[in-house]
Amino acid sequence: MLIVQKYGGSSLEDTDRIRSIAGRILEAHRSGHEIVAVCSAMGDTSDELIDLAGRVSGAPPAREMDMLLTAGERVSNALMAMAIRDLGGDARSLSGAQAGIFTDASYGGARIVRVTPVRVRQVLDQGAVALVAGFQGLSRDTDDTTTLGRGGSDVTAVALAAALKADMCEIYTDVDGVFSADPRIVPGARPLAAISSEEMLEMAATGAKVLMPRCVEYARRHGVDIRVRSSFTDRPGTLVSDAVEGAAVEGSYVTGVTHTRSLARIAVAEVADDPAAAAEVLGLLATAGIFVDMVQHIPAGPRSGLVFTVPAGDGPRTVELLERHRERIGCGPTRCDTGMGMVSLVGAAIRSDPGVLATLYRTLAEAGIGVRTVSVSEIRVSVLCLDDRLDDAVRALHRSFGLDAAGEAVVHAGTGR
Amino acid sequence: MLIVQKYGGSSLEDTDRIRSIAGRILEAHRSGHEIVAVCSAMGDTSDELIDLAGRVSGAPPAREMDMLLTAGERVSNALMAMAIRDLGGDARSLSGAQAGIFTDASYGGARIVRVTPVRVRQVLDQGAVALVAGFQGLSRDTDDTTTLGRGGSDVTAVALAAALKADMCEIYTDVDGVFSADPRIVPGARPLAAISSEEMLEMAATGAKVLMPRCVEYARRHGVDIRVRSSFTDRPGTLVSDAVEGAAVEGSYVTGVTHTRSLARIAVAEVADDPAAAAEVLGLLATAGIFVDMVQHIPAGPRSGLVFTVPAGDGPRTVELLERHRERIGCGPTRCDTGMGMVSLVGAAIRSDPGVLATLYRTLAEAGIGVRTVSVSEIRVSVLCLDDRLDDAVRALHRSFGLDAAGEAVVHAGTGR
The missing domain is CATH 3.40.1160.10 (Acetylglutamate kinase-like)
Known part of the structure; x- marks a missing residue:
């Protein structure tokens, strides 16, 4: 070999x-x-x-x-x-x-x-x-x-x-590979035996620090199998491969729970209900090198709101930029809420399980954690909450989706499993 | 420029x-x-x-x-x-x-x-x-x-x-350039305004550490003028150039006094009175990477002695090597005296002044410093003495050849100047 x-x-x-x-x-x-x-x-x-x-x-x-x-x-x-x-x-x-x-x-x-x-x-x-x-x-x-x-x-x-x-x-x-969540936050987090490239890409993009999205993307594009493992032990670590079908954790549709700290939620009011206006806003921020996530276009009559997150450090710059170009974009005032964090569920099976969202909401409600924004894609669900409740959210979701090492999986609301 | x-x-x-x-x-x-x-x-x-x-x-x-x-x-x-x-x-x-x-x-x-x-x-x-x-x-x-x-x-x-x-x-x-002697040994040593490449080469070869012989040789071969100066002051330093005629110190035929510590004096007895035998010895040492200096072939009837210096650390290896090849070389036993040092006078005018040697011997005799070997070339005289008298020898010669900063030059015996 x-x-x-x-x-x-x-x-x-x-x-x-x-x-x-x-x-x-x-x-x-x-x-x-x-x-x-x-x-x-x-x-x-x-x-x-x-x-x-x-x-x-x-x-x-x-x-x-x-x-x-x-x-x-x-x-x-x-x-x-x-x-x-x-x-x-x-x-x-x-x-x-x-x-x-x-x-x-x-x-x-x-x-x-x-x-x-x-x-x-x-x-x-x-x-x-x-x-x-x-x-x-x-x-x-x-x-x-x-x-x-x-x-x-x-x-x-x-x-x-x-x-x-x-x-x-x-x-x-x-560390011993890619974990189901950050072990510093979730004591019961465990290394995954295998994960698909697609899942790894979402994990990396939403806060798993062990691999950079760019590296996973390069590997996926060239069909390279990666094994993430510790240089301090002989454990096998995690296989990241296109050949992996998805989460290898039994009893759960979710592969891992990731998180990103220190985000700001930006809300631009009265954006014209036209993709060109949103494109204008996002293009402006891309040019300035500001990384935007969780974009949501909220229709509200002829004019709508545009909501998204940026790293908290870029918040003031984002507001300044959008206020300066307000006329050109054709939008209302911009609001910035800092002190936010994002918790994400990643798993290849998420798309096929309508119960994931229900379990997610119930879990957070029971933990008394307010949800600001939810963003759902094929294999990922991300929730914006207050930064100081982020650890609680990660722990609660890791447990309720059956990822804790002990393994007492909570039955998903939608599937009855 | x-x-x-x-x-x-x-x-x-x-x-x-x-x-x-x-x-x-x-x-x-x-x-x-x-x-x-x-x-x-x-x-x-x-x-x-x-x-x-x-x-x-x-x-x-x-x-x-x-x-x-x-x-x-x-x-x-x-x-x-x-x-x-x-x-x-x-x-x-x-x-x-x-x-x-x-x-x-x-x-x-x-x-x-x-x-x-x-x-x-x-x-x-x-x-x-x-x-x-x-x-x-x-x-x-x-x-x-x-x-x-x-x-x-x-x-x-x-x-x-x-x-x-x-x-x-x-x-x-x-340091402020090339000195007439090591200022740590001779408080009255002074930086030279200019020195010829040839002199600099000899100074470097005999212990002046400020430039390596290889660098001076490269500069001389390509006609590059060098100025050695301090990065801590604005003083002009020393010009090293082929255009320099020789020592710029007035009243002395000598440009500088240099020294090398920790040498061993090697004496090979009964070497055949034939250049081939000496060549054999020196070739052997060159192959072993041992740096030889002050070579003297002392005729003594049909068989003669070969005397030279090596760095003290190479002494034992030199003896071992020569004893091992004694038969092939056709020579007697090899003796090694460690604890030696070399003091050298360098100056473009040395060749033209027969009085230099007389002053040299008289100075060392007055200081009670025993001379083991003397080696004279065109622009350099080197003397081997005991290492623990080396500093005294450097100081005495620096003074007697009129190099001390105060400048009271001793009149050379041979020239009457």
Whole structure:
């Protein structure tokens, strides 16, 4: 098998951890697999470099930030190669450019445009482990080093897995896989054995931090199977694959409960009841780089309201922007309520179960949690509530949808199961 | 003017120093010069990286050491670019590869084989400061990052100055130039205004640490003028140039007094009185990477003695090697005396002044310092003495050859001046 492994910074905190991961890589290699390992920068290296940049410049140019930050992965991958050699194995570290990761020239958040892992293949053909510096690439246009932005090392791993037609892409982290909910909030949360790419995409988009939506999307588009697992244990972790039909948790239509904190609910009054007006509003915010979610167009006669969420930090900017362009858009005043949070249910079977919504409302009502907005899509239901009740909402829903480890599933109202 | 500047790690200890150097670079740029600045890694970065390598591997592979170490210069040059931009200037940082520094594949001590600074020229043509990561290059054979070994950033600067036909190469350090002796030993030592390349080469070869012989040799071969100066002051420093005729210190034939500590004196007995035998001995040591100096072939009938120095740490290995090959070489037993040091006088006029040797012997005799070996070349006289008398020897010679800052030159015995 050809396996691409990716190790995050939390798995590479110090040289002891590097030696331990080297042992793990070597074990997989010695059991007969071809191994490509993508290492992130060690522990807090990236934060330390960002801190240095902040001390010399109020607004560091993106190109130089990329030159700066990519040093961290060169260090960790070179050290990993040394550690593997020291344990009697053979390994070669490659920069993003050497590994053939070519990107556009959007410094700080470059997109991969081509992957030609010729040297990676050469290293594998020599019987050695290929180590690749994650998070970085080379812009062909400018011949400059670029970074892939948040979660970039995961994308590097998935992109290499796709280009090398790997059998598996293992994403190693500090938790045992993708959980049914955040275990810091829900003590009974459990790692999922498997999850479909589609579900994972919704989980990631609604707050599951273990994988970035972009990485899942890339994997889905290229048919790459991902296994999310811990570098601290030998547990199997979670398989993320298109071949998975949906939630593997029995007795529930729901795969996981996710949450996002610190949102603002924006309500634009008197928007013309015309898709063009809503498009105008959303286009304006997209141009400003403001991430909009839970959009609802509420008809109210000839003029209607447009309601959506933005990250709380973007609330004031959003209001300012919409007030400034009020005339052009043709809308009324904009209101912003901060202190909101979103709890979401994700599951491939949600679409087929009308009882999910009923159980959801009943559960929240019993817990005394007010619902501000509900947004339903094929495999996800999201509810906006007050941020300070978010943890209660997550716990209550995780229990009532039968996800708690003990497993006493509540019968769904609509299905009688 | 096109000026290449090089800043060493001691000039870049922290972000405050980086900002201060950024100001210096910008000042030169704003006064109308084109500036290429080569920055070393910050302060102790390289030592820290070497330490990390030591913690994951007993014998880190050279290729991976180079990948590791070159991260330091990427960081410092990117930070410098940010600092310059923050001060209102414009700058772009380039890796060694981007700057067109191409080397052979000798990891850890690569030699520059070609310099094609196309991108450096482009950055200059855009009116910006070009920052280049020192100490590093790209091997065309392997497409791998290489390092140039000790003093590598100086070589980067000189090589760029040669390729760009720069008017001057300024090497910034933490002292005010090339001194007539080590100021830590000789309080009256003074910075030289100018020194010929040939003299500088001998000074560097005999212990002056401010420039490596390799850098001076590269500059001499390509006709690059170097100015060694402090990044902490505005003093002019020392001009190193082929255009300099020799010592600029009036009243003395000697330009500087240098010293090397911790040497071993090796005496090989009964070597056949035949150049081939000496060549055999020296070839053996060269292959073993042992640096030999002060070679003297002492005729003693049909068989003669061969005497030379090696670094004290290489003494035991040298003896072991020569004893092992005694039969092949055709020589007697080898003796090793450690605890030796070498003091040298360097000056373009030494060859023309027979009085130098007489003054040298008289000075050392008066100071009660025993002379073990004397070696005389065109512009240098070296004396081997006991290591624990080395400082006394340096001070006595510095004074008697009229180099002390006060300047009371002793009249040379042979010249009557």
